[in-house]
Amino acid sequence: MPQILDGKAVAAALTEDLKKQTAALVSRGVVPTLAIVRVGERGDDLAYERGAIKRAQTAGVAVKQFILPADCTQPQLLETIDAINHDAGIHGCLIFMPLPGSIDERAVRERLSPAKDVDGITFASQAAVYAGRDEGFPPCTPAACMEILKFYGVDPKGKNAVVLGRSLVIGRPAAMMLLGASATVTVCHTKTRDTASIARRADILVAAVGHAGAVTPEFVTPSQIVLDVGINVNEAGKLCGDVLPEAAEIAGACTPVPGGVGSVTTTVLMKHVVEAAEKQSGINN
Amino acid sequence: MPQILDGKAVAAALTEDLKKQTAALVSRGVVPTLAIVRVGERGDDLAYERGAIKRAQTAGVAVKQFILPADCTQPQLLETIDAINHDAGIHGCLIFMPLPGSIDERAVRERLSPAKDVDGITFASQAAVYAGRDEGFPPCTPAACMEILKFYGVDPKGKNAVVLGRSLVIGRPAAMMLLGASATVTVCHTKTRDTASIARRADILVAAVGHAGAVTPEFVTPSQIVLDVGINVNEAGKLCGDVLPEAAEIAGACTPVPGGVGSVTTTVLMKHVVEAAEKQSGINN
Numbered sequence: 001m002p003q004i005l006d007g008k009a010v011a012a013a014l015t016e017d018l019k020k021q022t023a024a025l026v027s028r029g030v031v032p033t034l035a036i037v038r039v040g041e042r043g044d045d046l047a048y049e050r051g052a053i054k055r056a057q058t059a060g061v062a063v064k065q066f067i068l069p070a071d072c073t074q075p076q077l078l079e080t081i082d083a084i085n086h087d088a089g090i091h092g093c094l095i096f097m098p099l100p101g102s103i104d105e106r107a108v109r110e111r112l113s114p115a116k117d118v119d120g121i122t123f124a125s126q127a128a129v130y131a132g133r134d135e136g137f138p139p140c141t142p143a144a145c146m147e148i149l150k151f152y153g154v155d156p157k158g159k160n161a162v163v164l165g166r167s168l169v170i171g172r173p174a175a176m177m178l179l180g181a182s183a184t185v186t187v188c189h190t191k192t193r194d195t196a197s198i199a200r201r202a203d204i205l206v207a208a209v210g211h212a213g214a215v216t217p218e219f220v221t222p223s224q225i226v227l228d229v230g231i232n233v234n235e236a237g238k239l240c241g242d243v244l245p246e247a248a249e250i251a252g253a254c255t256p257v258p259g260g261v262g263s264v265t266t267t268v269l270m271k272h273v274v275e276a277a278e279k280q281s282g283i284n285n
Numbered sequence: 286m287p288q289i290l291d292g293k294a295v296a297a298a299l300t301e302d303l304k305k306q307t308a309a310l311v312s313r314g315v316v317p318t319l320a321i322v323r324v325g326e327r328g329d330d331l332a333y334e335r336g337a338i339k340r341a342q343t344a345g346v347a348v349k350q351f352i353l354p355a356d357c358t359q360p361q362l363l364e365t366i367d368a369i370n371h372d373a374g375i376h377g378c379l380i381f382m383p384l385p386g387s388i389d390e391r392a393v394r395e396r397l398s399p400a401k402d403v404d405g406i407t408f409a410s411q412a413a414v415y416a417g418r419d420e421g422f423p424p425c426t427p428a429a430c431m432e433i434l435k436f437y438g439v440d441p442k443g444k445n446a447v448v449l450g451r452s453l454v455i456g457r458p459a460a461m462m463l464l465g466a467s468a469t470v471t472v473c474h475t476k477t478r479d480t481a482s483i484a485r486r487a488d489i490l491v492a493a494v495g496h497a498g499a500v501t502p503e504f505v506t507p508s509q510i511v512l513d514v515g516i517n518v519n520e521a522g523k524l525c526g527d528v529l530p531e532a533a534e535i536a537g538a539c540t541p542v543p544g545g546v547g548s549v550t551t552t553v554l555m556k557h558v559v560e561a562a563e564k565q566s567g568i569n570n
Binding site for chain 2: 184
Protein backbone atom coordinates (compact mmCIF):
# COMPACT_ATOMS: atom_id res chain seq x y z
CA MET A 1 0.00 0.00 0.00
CA PRO A 2 1.36 3.44 -0.86
CA GLN A 3 1.84 6.25 1.58
CA ILE A 4 -1.03 8.70 0.98
CA LEU A 5 0.29 12.21 0.34
CA ASP A 6 -2.51 14.20 1.94
CA GLY A 7 -3.11 17.51 0.19
CA LYS A 8 -5.36 18.73 3.00
CA ALA A 9 -2.55 18.31 5.53
CA VAL A 10 -0.20 20.26 3.26
CA ALA A 11 -2.79 23.02 2.82
CA ALA A 12 -3.44 23.16 6.56
CA ALA A 13 0.26 23.54 7.37
CA LEU A 14 0.71 26.22 4.71
CA THR A 15 -2.37 28.04 5.99
CA GLU A 16 -0.97 28.14 9.53
CA ASP A 17 2.16 29.85 8.19
CA LEU A 18 0.03 32.23 6.12
CA LYS A 19 -2.08 33.24 9.14
CA LYS A 20 1.07 34.41 10.93
CA GLN A 21 2.26 36.30 7.87
CA THR A 22 -1.08 37.99 7.24
CA ALA A 23 -1.37 38.92 10.94
CA ALA A 24 2.07 40.52 10.79
CA LEU A 25 1.08 42.44 7.66
CA VAL A 26 -2.26 43.56 9.11
CA SER A 27 -0.51 44.79 12.28
CA ARG A 28 1.48 47.08 10.03
CA GLY A 29 -1.56 48.33 8.17
CA VAL A 30 -1.44 46.08 5.10
CA VAL A 31 -4.35 43.73 4.39
CA PRO A 32 -3.16 41.28 1.72
CA THR A 33 -5.83 41.47 -0.97
CA LEU A 34 -6.68 39.33 -3.98
CA ALA A 35 -8.73 40.60 -6.92
CA ILE A 36 -10.79 37.95 -8.68
CA VAL A 37 -11.82 38.82 -12.22
CA ARG A 38 -14.59 36.67 -13.63
CA VAL A 39 -16.35 37.10 -16.97
CA GLY A 40 -19.73 35.36 -17.07
CA GLU A 41 -21.05 32.66 -14.76
CA ARG A 42 -19.32 29.43 -15.78
CA GLY A 43 -19.87 26.64 -13.26
CA ASP A 44 -16.17 25.66 -12.98
CA ASP A 45 -15.20 29.26 -12.30
CA LEU A 46 -17.91 29.70 -9.66
CA ALA A 47 -16.85 26.52 -7.86
CA TYR A 48 -13.16 27.53 -7.84
CA GLU A 49 -14.11 31.05 -6.74
CA ARG A 50 -16.11 29.75 -3.76
CA GLY A 51 -13.16 27.57 -2.72
CA ALA A 52 -10.73 30.47 -3.12
CA ILE A 53 -12.87 32.88 -1.10
CA LYS A 54 -13.21 30.34 1.72
CA ARG A 55 -9.49 29.67 1.73
CA ALA A 56 -8.76 33.41 1.64
CA GLN A 57 -10.92 33.98 4.74
CA THR A 58 -9.10 31.26 6.65
CA ALA A 59 -5.69 32.61 5.66
CA GLY A 60 -6.54 36.23 6.39
CA VAL A 61 -6.53 37.41 2.78
CA ALA A 62 -9.20 39.86 1.62
CA VAL A 63 -10.94 39.29 -1.73
CA LYS A 64 -12.38 41.87 -4.11
CA GLN A 65 -14.55 40.43 -6.86
CA PHE A 66 -14.73 42.05 -10.29
CA ILE A 67 -17.56 40.36 -12.14
CA LEU A 68 -18.26 41.26 -15.76
CA PRO A 69 -21.10 40.03 -17.98
CA ALA A 70 -20.29 37.27 -20.49
CA ASP A 71 -20.83 39.81 -23.29
CA CYS A 72 -18.46 42.44 -21.86
CA THR A 73 -16.18 44.21 -24.30
CA GLN A 74 -12.39 44.08 -24.53
CA PRO A 75 -12.03 47.75 -23.43
CA GLN A 76 -14.26 47.11 -20.40
CA LEU A 77 -12.13 44.18 -19.33
CA LEU A 78 -8.86 46.07 -19.92
CA GLU A 79 -10.19 49.02 -17.88
CA THR A 80 -10.92 46.61 -15.05
CA ILE A 81 -7.36 45.27 -15.21
CA ASP A 82 -5.97 48.83 -15.27
CA ALA A 83 -8.01 49.72 -12.19
CA ILE A 84 -6.58 46.66 -10.40
CA ASN A 85 -3.04 47.53 -11.49
CA HIS A 86 -3.40 51.08 -10.13
CA ASP A 87 -5.08 50.12 -6.85
CA ALA A 88 -2.31 49.96 -4.23
CA GLY A 89 -4.76 48.13 -1.95
CA ILE A 90 -4.80 45.11 -4.28
CA HIS A 91 -1.69 42.89 -4.25
CA GLY A 92 -2.62 40.00 -6.51
CA CYS A 93 -5.09 39.20 -9.28
CA LEU A 94 -6.68 35.99 -10.52
CA ILE A 95 -8.39 36.15 -13.93
CA PHE A 96 -10.53 33.17 -14.87
CA MET A 97 -9.58 31.64 -18.22
CA PRO A 98 -10.54 30.87 -20.89
CA LEU A 99 -12.15 34.22 -21.65
CA PRO A 100 -15.03 34.50 -24.16
CA GLY A 101 -13.90 34.13 -27.78
CA SER A 102 -14.55 37.79 -28.55
CA ILE A 103 -11.80 38.84 -26.12
CA ASP A 104 -8.09 38.94 -27.02
CA GLU A 105 -6.91 36.79 -24.12
CA ARG A 106 -3.26 37.56 -24.69
CA ALA A 107 -3.83 41.32 -24.51
CA VAL A 108 -5.67 40.83 -21.23
CA ARG A 109 -2.90 38.64 -19.76
CA GLU A 110 -0.17 41.08 -20.70
CA ARG A 111 -2.12 44.07 -19.36
CA LEU A 112 -1.84 42.69 -15.82
CA SER A 113 1.05 44.08 -13.82
CA PRO A 114 3.61 41.24 -13.40
CA ALA A 115 3.94 42.20 -9.72
CA LYS A 116 0.26 41.25 -9.21
CA ASP A 117 0.35 38.15 -11.41
CA VAL A 118 -0.13 35.61 -8.60
CA ASP A 119 -1.41 32.95 -11.01
CA GLY A 120 1.58 33.07 -13.37
CA ILE A 121 -0.16 34.12 -16.60
CA THR A 122 2.10 36.97 -17.86
CA PHE A 123 5.20 36.57 -20.03
CA ALA A 124 7.30 37.89 -17.15
CA SER A 125 6.05 35.12 -14.83
CA GLN A 126 6.46 32.49 -17.54
CA ALA A 127 9.98 33.64 -18.29
CA ALA A 128 10.84 33.54 -14.57
CA VAL A 129 9.58 29.95 -14.23
CA TYR A 130 11.46 28.98 -17.37
CA ALA A 131 14.65 30.68 -16.23
CA GLY A 132 14.34 29.40 -12.67
CA ARG A 133 14.43 32.94 -11.33
CA ASP A 134 12.87 33.48 -7.93
CA GLU A 135 10.57 36.29 -9.02
CA GLY A 136 7.12 36.53 -10.53
CA PHE A 137 4.80 33.63 -9.67
CA PRO A 138 4.48 30.14 -11.13
CA PRO A 139 1.04 28.72 -11.92
CA CYS A 140 -0.58 27.40 -8.72
CA THR A 141 -0.97 23.72 -9.67
CA PRO A 142 2.71 22.88 -10.32
CA ALA A 143 3.62 25.06 -7.34
CA ALA A 144 1.25 22.88 -5.29
CA CYS A 145 3.17 19.80 -6.44
CA MET A 146 6.39 21.36 -5.16
CA GLU A 147 4.74 22.23 -1.82
CA ILE A 148 3.62 18.62 -1.39
CA LEU A 149 7.16 17.34 -2.02
CA LYS A 150 8.53 19.90 0.45
CA PHE A 151 5.97 19.05 3.14
CA TYR A 152 6.83 15.35 2.91
CA GLY A 153 10.57 16.03 2.95
CA VAL A 154 11.27 14.94 -0.63
CA ASP A 155 14.23 16.83 -2.10
CA PRO A 156 14.12 16.52 -5.92
CA LYS A 157 17.87 17.14 -6.18
CA GLY A 158 19.52 14.40 -8.22
CA LYS A 159 16.27 12.43 -8.51
CA ASN A 160 14.77 11.35 -11.82
CA ALA A 161 11.52 13.19 -12.40
CA VAL A 162 9.21 12.28 -15.26
CA VAL A 163 6.42 14.68 -16.17
CA LEU A 164 3.56 13.31 -18.27
CA GLY A 165 2.14 16.27 -20.18
CA ARG A 166 3.59 19.41 -21.68
CA SER A 167 0.87 22.02 -21.14
CA LEU A 168 1.77 25.56 -20.20
CA VAL A 169 -0.42 25.39 -17.12
CA ILE A 170 1.02 22.21 -15.60
CA GLY A 171 3.49 20.04 -17.57
CA ARG A 172 6.02 22.65 -18.67
CA PRO A 173 6.09 24.67 -15.43
CA ALA A 174 6.25 21.47 -13.34
CA ALA A 175 9.23 20.36 -15.44
CA MET A 176 11.00 23.71 -15.03
CA MET A 177 10.34 23.87 -11.28
CA LEU A 178 11.67 20.33 -10.80
CA LEU A 179 14.68 21.24 -12.95
CA GLY A 180 15.18 24.34 -10.81
CA ALA A 181 15.20 22.04 -7.78
CA SER A 182 17.95 20.03 -9.53
CA ALA A 183 15.97 16.96 -10.53
CA THR A 184 16.90 15.27 -13.80
CA VAL A 185 13.70 15.93 -15.73
CA THR A 186 12.07 14.10 -18.63
CA VAL A 187 8.94 15.45 -20.29
CA CYS A 188 6.66 12.92 -22.01
CA HIS A 189 3.60 13.66 -24.14
CA THR A 190 1.32 12.23 -26.80
CA LYS A 191 4.20 11.73 -29.26
CA THR A 192 6.40 9.88 -26.74
CA ARG A 193 7.20 6.26 -27.57
CA ASP A 194 6.90 3.67 -24.79
CA THR A 195 5.90 6.18 -22.14
CA ALA A 196 5.37 3.42 -19.56
CA SER A 197 9.02 2.32 -19.59
CA ILE A 198 10.21 5.94 -19.33
CA ALA A 199 7.77 6.54 -16.46
CA ARG A 200 9.08 3.47 -14.61
CA ARG A 201 12.52 5.12 -14.41
CA ALA A 202 11.06 8.02 -12.41
CA ASP A 203 11.69 8.60 -8.73
CA ILE A 204 9.05 11.34 -8.97
CA LEU A 205 6.23 10.85 -11.48
CA VAL A 206 3.97 13.81 -12.23
CA ALA A 207 0.81 12.74 -14.05
CA ALA A 208 -0.72 15.67 -15.90
CA VAL A 209 -2.23 13.85 -18.85
CA GLY A 210 -5.80 14.95 -18.31
CA HIS A 211 -7.69 11.72 -18.76
CA ALA A 212 -8.78 9.01 -16.38
CA GLY A 213 -6.76 5.81 -16.42
CA ALA A 214 -3.86 7.24 -18.43
CA VAL A 215 -1.38 5.92 -15.87
CA THR A 216 -1.63 2.12 -15.70
CA PRO A 217 0.34 -0.29 -13.45
CA GLU A 218 3.06 -0.54 -16.14
CA PHE A 219 4.02 3.08 -15.41
CA VAL A 220 4.60 2.65 -11.69
CA THR A 221 7.18 1.07 -9.34
CA PRO A 222 7.18 0.70 -5.54
CA SER A 223 10.03 3.19 -5.15
CA GLN A 224 8.08 5.98 -6.81
CA ILE A 225 6.38 9.11 -5.55
CA VAL A 226 3.39 9.76 -7.80
CA LEU A 227 1.78 13.20 -7.98
CA ASP A 228 -1.57 12.84 -9.71
CA VAL A 229 -2.56 16.22 -11.14
CA GLY A 230 -5.49 14.90 -13.18
CA ILE A 231 -9.02 15.96 -12.31
CA ASN A 232 -11.33 13.82 -14.42
CA VAL A 233 -14.74 12.24 -14.19
CA ASN A 234 -14.69 8.47 -14.73
CA GLU A 235 -17.33 6.26 -16.38
CA ALA A 236 -19.17 5.90 -13.10
CA GLY A 237 -19.44 9.71 -12.91
CA LYS A 238 -16.95 9.87 -10.04
CA LEU A 239 -14.11 12.38 -9.67
CA CYS A 240 -10.77 10.70 -10.34
CA GLY A 241 -7.19 11.44 -11.34
CA ASP A 242 -5.01 10.26 -14.22
CA VAL A 243 -3.69 7.31 -12.21
CA LEU A 244 -5.67 4.06 -12.11
CA PRO A 245 -6.32 2.86 -8.54
CA GLU A 246 -4.47 -0.40 -9.27
CA ALA A 247 -1.47 1.68 -10.46
CA ALA A 248 -1.57 3.96 -7.41
CA GLU A 249 -1.47 0.88 -5.18
CA ILE A 250 1.94 -0.08 -6.56
CA ALA A 251 3.55 3.32 -5.86
CA GLY A 252 5.64 4.06 -2.80
CA ALA A 253 3.62 7.21 -2.23
CA CYS A 254 0.76 8.84 -4.12
CA THR A 255 -1.54 11.85 -3.95
CA PRO A 256 -5.23 10.90 -3.92
CA VAL A 257 -7.90 12.50 -6.13
CA PRO A 258 -9.77 14.24 -4.62
CA GLY A 259 -7.73 15.39 -1.61
CA GLY A 260 -4.32 15.63 -3.26
CA VAL A 261 -2.76 18.30 -5.48
CA GLY A 262 -6.11 20.03 -6.07
CA SER A 263 -6.51 20.61 -2.34
CA VAL A 264 -3.33 22.67 -2.24
CA THR A 265 -3.76 25.02 -5.23
CA THR A 266 -5.98 27.69 -3.65
CA THR A 267 -3.67 27.78 -0.62
CA VAL A 268 -0.71 28.32 -2.95
CA LEU A 269 -2.67 31.15 -4.56
CA MET A 270 -3.05 32.79 -1.12
CA LYS A 271 0.65 32.24 -0.44
CA HIS A 272 1.41 34.13 -3.65
CA VAL A 273 -0.93 36.98 -2.62
CA VAL A 274 0.82 37.27 0.74
CA GLU A 275 4.25 37.23 -0.92
CA ALA A 276 3.05 39.89 -3.36
CA ALA A 277 1.74 42.01 -0.45
CA GLU A 278 5.08 41.66 1.34
CA LYS A 279 7.03 42.69 -1.75
CA GLN A 280 4.77 45.60 -2.62
CA SER A 281 4.70 46.96 0.91
CA GLY A 282 8.37 46.32 1.58
CA ILE A 283 7.43 44.36 4.71
CA ASN A 284 9.29 41.09 5.02
CA ASN A 285 8.30 38.69 7.74
CA MET B 286 32.96 6.37 -38.47
CA PRO B 287 30.17 8.83 -37.83
CA GLN B 288 28.52 10.96 -40.46
CA ILE B 289 29.94 14.47 -40.08
CA LEU B 290 27.17 17.04 -39.71
CA ASP B 291 28.80 19.95 -41.49
CA GLY B 292 27.81 23.31 -40.01
CA LYS B 293 29.32 25.18 -42.92
CA ALA B 294 27.07 23.34 -45.38
CA VAL B 295 24.03 24.19 -43.23
CA ALA B 296 25.09 27.83 -43.04
CA ALA B 297 25.69 27.97 -46.80
CA ALA B 298 22.23 26.57 -47.58
CA LEU B 299 20.55 28.94 -45.12
CA THR B 300 22.50 31.86 -46.58
CA GLU B 301 21.30 31.03 -50.09
CA ASP B 302 17.70 31.23 -48.85
CA LEU B 303 18.45 34.47 -47.01
CA LYS B 304 19.95 36.08 -50.11
CA LYS B 305 16.66 35.54 -51.94
CA GLN B 306 14.65 36.91 -49.04
CA THR B 307 16.86 39.98 -48.59
CA ALA B 308 16.79 40.66 -52.35
CA ALA B 309 12.98 40.54 -52.28
CA LEU B 310 12.91 42.91 -49.32
CA VAL B 311 15.41 45.31 -50.90
CA SER B 312 13.40 45.35 -54.13
CA ARG B 313 10.51 46.65 -52.05
CA GLY B 314 12.61 49.30 -50.34
CA VAL B 315 13.44 47.49 -47.11
CA VAL B 316 17.08 46.78 -46.26
CA PRO B 317 17.07 44.29 -43.37
CA THR B 318 19.31 45.89 -40.76
CA LEU B 319 20.96 44.62 -37.61
CA ALA B 320 22.14 46.91 -34.81
CA ILE B 321 25.13 45.63 -32.87
CA VAL B 322 25.58 47.16 -29.42
CA ARG B 323 28.99 46.62 -27.90
CA VAL B 324 30.29 48.07 -24.64
CA GLY B 325 34.08 48.09 -24.45
CA GLU B 326 36.56 46.12 -26.54
CA ARG B 327 36.47 42.54 -25.24
CA GLY B 328 38.28 40.12 -27.53
CA ASP B 329 35.45 37.54 -27.68
CA ASP B 330 32.95 40.22 -28.65
CA LEU B 331 35.22 41.64 -31.34
CA ALA B 332 35.77 38.19 -32.87
CA TYR B 333 32.03 37.41 -32.92
CA GLU B 334 31.29 40.86 -34.30
CA ARG B 335 33.72 40.41 -37.20
CA GLY B 336 32.12 37.05 -38.02
CA ALA B 337 28.63 38.53 -37.83
CA ILE B 338 29.48 41.48 -40.06
CA LYS B 339 31.00 39.17 -42.66
CA ARG B 340 27.99 36.87 -42.58
CA ALA B 341 25.62 39.87 -42.77
CA GLN B 342 27.36 41.12 -45.93
CA THR B 343 27.04 37.72 -47.60
CA ALA B 344 23.36 37.44 -46.66
CA GLY B 345 22.48 40.99 -47.70
CA VAL B 346 21.86 42.31 -44.18
CA ALA B 347 23.10 45.80 -43.26
CA VAL B 348 24.83 46.34 -39.92
CA LYS B 349 24.87 49.47 -37.76
CA GLN B 350 27.40 49.41 -34.94
CA PHE B 351 26.74 51.18 -31.65
CA ILE B 352 29.99 51.13 -29.71
CA LEU B 353 30.13 52.53 -26.20
CA PRO B 354 33.16 52.92 -23.94
CA ALA B 355 33.65 50.31 -21.19
CA ASP B 356 32.89 53.03 -18.63
CA CYS B 357 29.64 54.18 -20.21
CA THR B 358 26.72 54.87 -17.87
CA GLN B 359 23.42 53.06 -17.60
CA PRO B 360 21.45 56.06 -18.98
CA GLN B 361 23.81 56.27 -21.99
CA LEU B 362 23.25 52.61 -22.79
CA LEU B 363 19.48 52.84 -22.30
CA GLU B 364 19.37 55.90 -24.59
CA THR B 365 21.17 53.87 -27.23
CA ILE B 366 18.61 51.06 -26.91
CA ASP B 367 15.76 53.59 -27.11
CA ALA B 368 17.24 55.06 -30.28
CA ILE B 369 17.40 51.58 -31.80
CA ASN B 370 13.81 50.82 -30.73
CA HIS B 371 12.56 54.00 -32.38
CA ASP B 372 14.57 53.66 -35.59
CA ALA B 373 12.23 52.06 -38.15
CA GLY B 374 15.29 51.39 -40.31
CA ILE B 375 16.65 48.90 -37.74
CA HIS B 376 14.91 45.52 -37.54
CA GLY B 377 16.98 43.56 -35.07
CA CYS B 378 19.48 44.19 -32.30
CA LEU B 379 22.34 42.17 -30.83
CA ILE B 380 23.70 43.35 -27.47
CA PHE B 381 26.95 41.77 -26.32
CA MET B 382 26.73 40.24 -22.83
CA PRO B 383 27.87 40.23 -20.14
CA LEU B 384 27.76 43.98 -19.67
CA PRO B 385 30.14 45.74 -17.26
CA GLY B 386 29.23 45.18 -13.59
CA SER B 387 28.12 48.79 -13.13
CA ILE B 388 25.24 48.26 -15.59
CA ASP B 389 21.87 46.72 -14.65
CA GLU B 390 21.86 44.07 -17.35
CA ARG B 391 18.24 43.12 -16.79
CA ALA B 392 17.05 46.69 -17.27
CA VAL B 393 18.98 46.84 -20.54
CA ARG B 394 17.55 43.53 -21.79
CA GLU B 395 13.99 44.51 -21.01
CA ARG B 396 14.39 47.94 -22.61
CA LEU B 397 14.86 46.32 -26.00
CA SER B 398 11.69 46.07 -28.07
CA PRO B 399 10.72 42.35 -28.23
CA ALA B 400 10.07 42.77 -31.96
CA LYS B 401 13.78 43.56 -32.44
CA ASP B 402 15.07 40.95 -30.00
CA VAL B 403 16.72 38.70 -32.60
CA ASP B 404 19.02 37.11 -30.01
CA GLY B 405 16.24 36.06 -27.63
CA ILE B 406 17.24 38.02 -24.52
CA THR B 407 13.92 39.60 -23.46
CA PHE B 408 11.28 38.00 -21.22
CA ALA B 409 8.87 38.00 -24.17
CA SER B 410 11.30 35.93 -26.28
CA GLN B 411 12.09 33.62 -23.37
CA ALA B 412 8.41 33.09 -22.65
CA ALA B 413 7.77 32.32 -26.33
CA VAL B 414 10.53 29.67 -26.42
CA TYR B 415 9.23 28.20 -23.17
CA ALA B 416 5.64 28.17 -24.39
CA GLY B 417 6.59 26.88 -27.84
CA ARG B 418 4.91 29.88 -29.47
CA ASP B 419 6.14 30.80 -32.91
CA GLU B 420 6.89 34.44 -32.10
CA GLY B 421 9.80 36.35 -30.65
CA PHE B 422 13.20 34.77 -31.31
CA PRO B 423 15.05 31.94 -29.60
CA PRO B 424 18.74 32.29 -28.75
CA CYS B 425 20.86 31.61 -31.85
CA THR B 426 22.85 28.60 -30.62
CA PRO B 427 19.94 26.22 -29.86
CA ALA B 428 18.21 27.52 -33.00
CA ALA B 429 21.36 26.51 -34.91
CA CYS B 430 21.02 22.98 -33.49
CA MET B 431 17.46 22.80 -34.83
CA GLU B 432 18.61 24.07 -38.26
CA ILE B 433 21.26 21.34 -38.42
CA LEU B 434 18.67 18.66 -37.64
CA LYS B 435 16.34 20.11 -40.28
CA PHE B 436 19.06 20.31 -42.94
CA TYR B 437 19.97 16.65 -42.39
CA GLY B 438 16.32 15.56 -42.44
CA VAL B 439 16.11 14.56 -38.77
CA ASP B 440 12.58 15.00 -37.40
CA PRO B 441 12.75 15.06 -33.58
CA LYS B 442 9.10 13.94 -33.30
CA GLY B 443 8.85 10.90 -31.02
CA LYS B 444 12.63 10.67 -30.63
CA ASN B 445 14.39 10.64 -27.28
CA ALA B 446 16.45 13.79 -26.90
CA VAL B 447 18.86 14.24 -24.03
CA VAL B 448 20.23 17.71 -23.34
CA LEU B 449 23.37 17.94 -21.20
CA GLY B 450 23.26 21.36 -19.56
CA ARG B 451 20.50 23.63 -18.27
CA SER B 452 21.76 27.13 -19.04
CA LEU B 453 19.37 29.79 -20.24
CA VAL B 454 21.48 30.40 -23.35
CA ILE B 455 21.66 26.80 -24.58
CA GLY B 456 20.40 23.91 -22.41
CA ARG B 457 16.94 25.17 -21.49
CA PRO B 458 16.02 26.68 -24.87
CA ALA B 459 17.37 23.59 -26.69
CA ALA B 460 15.17 21.42 -24.47
CA MET B 461 12.09 23.56 -25.10
CA MET B 462 12.67 23.72 -28.87
CA LEU B 463 13.11 19.93 -29.04
CA LEU B 464 9.97 19.54 -26.93
CA GLY B 465 8.16 21.91 -29.28
CA ALA B 466 9.24 19.63 -32.13
CA SER B 467 7.65 16.72 -30.19
CA ALA B 468 10.80 14.96 -28.98
CA THR B 469 10.67 13.29 -25.57
CA VAL B 470 13.19 15.48 -23.76
CA THR B 471 15.41 14.81 -20.76
CA VAL B 472 17.57 17.57 -19.26
CA CYS B 473 20.71 16.47 -17.40
CA HIS B 474 23.07 18.67 -15.38
CA THR B 475 25.72 18.63 -12.67
CA LYS B 476 23.32 17.08 -10.12
CA THR B 477 22.23 14.24 -12.45
CA ARG B 478 23.14 10.72 -11.33
CA ASP B 479 24.63 8.35 -13.90
CA THR B 480 24.44 10.84 -16.75
CA ALA B 481 26.20 8.44 -19.13
CA SER B 482 23.45 5.81 -18.95
CA ILE B 483 20.76 8.46 -19.46
CA ALA B 484 22.71 9.88 -22.42
CA ARG B 485 22.97 6.42 -24.00
CA ARG B 486 19.17 6.32 -24.28
CA ALA B 487 19.20 9.39 -26.51
CA ASP B 488 18.46 9.36 -30.21
CA ILE B 489 19.56 13.00 -30.23
CA LEU B 490 22.24 14.04 -27.73
CA VAL B 491 22.89 17.75 -27.24
CA ALA B 492 26.16 18.36 -25.40
CA ALA B 493 26.15 21.80 -23.81
CA VAL B 494 28.26 21.08 -20.76
CA GLY B 495 30.96 23.63 -21.43
CA HIS B 496 34.11 21.66 -20.77
CA ALA B 497 36.35 19.56 -22.93
CA GLY B 498 36.00 15.80 -22.64
CA ALA B 499 32.72 15.91 -20.69
CA VAL B 500 31.16 13.42 -23.10
CA THR B 501 33.10 10.14 -22.98
CA PRO B 502 32.49 6.96 -25.00
CA GLU B 503 30.13 5.67 -22.26
CA PHE B 504 27.64 8.41 -23.27
CA VAL B 505 27.39 7.51 -26.92
CA THR B 506 25.86 4.76 -29.10
CA PRO B 507 26.11 4.12 -32.87
CA SER B 508 22.45 5.03 -33.40
CA GLN B 509 22.90 8.52 -31.99
CA ILE B 510 23.02 11.97 -33.50
CA VAL B 511 25.35 14.08 -31.36
CA LEU B 512 25.21 17.88 -31.47
CA ASP B 513 28.34 19.20 -29.77
CA VAL B 514 27.67 22.76 -28.63
CA GLY B 515 30.83 23.07 -26.53
CA ILE B 516 33.51 25.54 -27.53
CA ASN B 517 36.50 24.85 -25.30
CA VAL B 518 40.25 24.98 -25.43
CA ASN B 519 41.92 21.66 -24.59
CA GLU B 520 45.23 21.03 -22.81
CA ALA B 521 47.11 21.30 -26.07
CA GLY B 522 45.63 24.78 -26.58
CA LYS B 523 43.40 23.56 -29.41
CA LEU B 524 39.74 24.48 -29.95
CA CYS B 525 37.50 21.52 -29.10
CA GLY B 526 33.95 20.63 -28.13
CA ASP B 527 32.48 18.81 -25.13
CA VAL B 528 32.67 15.43 -26.89
CA LEU B 529 35.91 13.44 -26.76
CA PRO B 530 37.11 12.39 -30.25
CA GLU B 531 36.92 8.71 -29.24
CA ALA B 532 33.28 9.29 -28.16
CA ALA B 533 32.39 11.13 -31.37
CA GLU B 534 33.75 8.18 -33.36
CA ILE B 535 31.12 5.90 -31.86
CA ALA B 536 28.16 8.12 -32.80
CA GLY B 537 26.01 7.60 -35.89
CA ALA B 538 26.41 11.29 -36.72
CA CYS B 539 28.18 14.17 -35.01
CA THR B 540 28.88 17.87 -35.43
CA PRO B 541 32.59 18.69 -35.43
CA VAL B 542 34.21 21.49 -33.40
CA PRO B 543 35.11 23.78 -35.06
CA GLY B 544 32.86 23.65 -38.13
CA GLY B 545 29.67 22.44 -36.44
CA VAL B 546 27.02 24.28 -34.43
CA GLY B 547 29.20 27.37 -34.01
CA SER B 548 29.37 27.79 -37.79
CA VAL B 549 25.61 28.17 -37.99
CA THR B 550 24.87 30.67 -35.19
CA THR B 551 25.65 33.94 -37.00
CA THR B 552 23.62 32.73 -39.98
CA VAL B 553 20.68 32.05 -37.68
CA LEU B 554 21.12 35.58 -36.32
CA MET B 555 20.77 36.93 -39.88
CA LYS B 556 17.75 34.70 -40.46
CA HIS B 557 16.14 36.28 -37.40
CA VAL B 558 16.94 39.79 -38.68
CA VAL B 559 15.34 38.98 -42.03
CA GLU B 560 12.25 37.52 -40.33
CA ALA B 561 12.06 40.63 -38.13
CA ALA B 562 12.32 42.86 -41.21
CA GLU B 563 9.54 40.89 -42.91
CA LYS B 564 7.26 41.16 -39.89
CA GLN B 565 7.94 44.85 -39.28
CA SER B 566 7.48 45.81 -42.92
CA GLY B 567 4.49 43.50 -43.47
CA ILE B 568 6.31 41.95 -46.44
CA ASN B 569 6.15 38.18 -46.43
CA ASN B 570 8.19 36.28 -48.96
